Structure formats: C-alpha cells, structure tokens
Amino acid sequence: MYQLQADNSDALNSTLRSEMVEFNAQHFDAQRVPLGYKFVDDSNELVVGISGCVFGNWLIINWLWCSERVRNKGLAGQLLAELEQAAILLGAKKAQLDTLDFQAKPFYEKRGYSVKYQLDNYPLCGTRYFMEKPL
Known part of the structure; x- marks a missing residue:
C-alpha cells in the first residue's frame, strides 16, 4: 500500500533532482x-561572479x-567573455541562459x-527570457 504525503522540503527537492x-x-x-569565475575586492569579498x-x-x-x-565597470562583461572562451576550449558551440525582464536582457543582447x-506573465506580470548565442 502507498501513502500520499505532503512534502515541501528542500530534502525532497534535492532527492528528486539527484534521481532525475x-x-x-x-x-x-x-x-x-x-565553470566559474569571479572578481573579489581588496577584502576578498565577492563583487562579481558567474557560473x-x-x-x-x-x-x-x-x-x-x-x-x-x-x-x-565592465567586470561582468569580462567574466562572461572568459566563461565563453573556456567553454569554447571545452568544445561548446552555443551558449544558453535565462534572464528576467528586470535583470540583464540588454546586457546579453549587446554581447x-x-x-x-x-514566458509572459512570469511569475505574475513579468517576463522570463530564454536566450542563446553561437560561440
């Protein structure tokens, strides 16, 4: 017999991800x-990062x-270029990401x-963009 149980835990989410x-x-x-890169300041505090x-x-x-x-200041653009170059060396031919309407769509389009x-109306009234670029 099987029992239905509610489970909103991070543990269930993690287990399902691992299984998939x-x-x-x-x-x-x-x-x-x-892959990942970052810039840190003089105090070794993260100021920009990409993964x-x-x-x-x-x-x-x-x-x-x-x-x-x-x-x-151009730091995010430098990290993106570095990540793309490393990916090319590993055989990547295309890049993909998603961003929200209030985030970085123009930043990525310039690159x-x-x-x-x-996805319109995401999660209620915004937009989520799935973007791609040939490398």
Missing part, C-alpha cells in the same frame, strides 16, 4: 563540466551576479545573445 540527473545520465553521452557548465555542445550559464557598487523563447 542519474536517470538522464543514462541517456546522454555528455558530462557536465562546471555555469559545459554540457556537450552547450555552455549553460546558471548565474551571473554583479554588486551594485561595481556595475557599469550577441538573442531571445529564443519568452
């Missing part, structure tokens, strides 16, 4: 190679964060990314 990654790995012939992975032919960009105090798909 394991299942999917049986059907993919590519491994995920993590992602190369998965087969794809660079998947997960996170790009830039502190307000160093915005518009060659284009919107491939968008």
Whole structure:
C-alpha cells in the first residue's frame, strides 16, 4: 500500500533532482563540466561572479551576479567573455541562459545573445527570457 504525503522540503527537492540527473545520465553521452569565475575586492569579498557548465555542445550559464557598487565597470562583461572562451576550449558551440525582464536582457543582447523563447506573465506580470548565442 502507498501513502500520499505532503512534502515541501528542500530534502525532497534535492532527492528528486539527484534521481532525475542519474536517470538522464543514462541517456546522454555528455558530462557536465562546471565553470566559474569571479572578481573579489581588496577584502576578498565577492563583487562579481558567474557560473555555469559545459554540457556537450552547450555552455549553460546558471548565474551571473554583479554588486551594485561595481556595475557599469565592465567586470561582468569580462567574466562572461572568459566563461565563453573556456567553454569554447571545452568544445561548446552555443551558449544558453535565462534572464528576467528586470535583470540583464540588454546586457546579453549587446554581447550577441538573442531571445529564443519568452514566458509572459512570469511569475505574475513579468517576463522570463530564454536566450542563446553561437560561440
């Protein structure tokens, strides 16, 4: 007999993710190679960071964060370029990411990314953009 139980825990989420990654790995012939770069200040405090992975032919960009105090200084653009170059050396041919309407869409467009798909009314009245770029 099976019992239905509510479970909103991080533990369940983590377990389900692990199970799906394991299942999917049986059907993919590519491994995920993590990549990340950061800039720190004189106090070794993070001011800009980017992370992602190369998965087969794809660079998947997960996170790009830039502190307000160093915005518009070119640091985020340098990190993105560095990540892309490292991905190319690992065999990536394309890059993909998602961003929200109040985040960095113009930043990515200036660097060659284009919107491939968008979710309107996300989560209620915003827009989520899925972007891609050939490397």
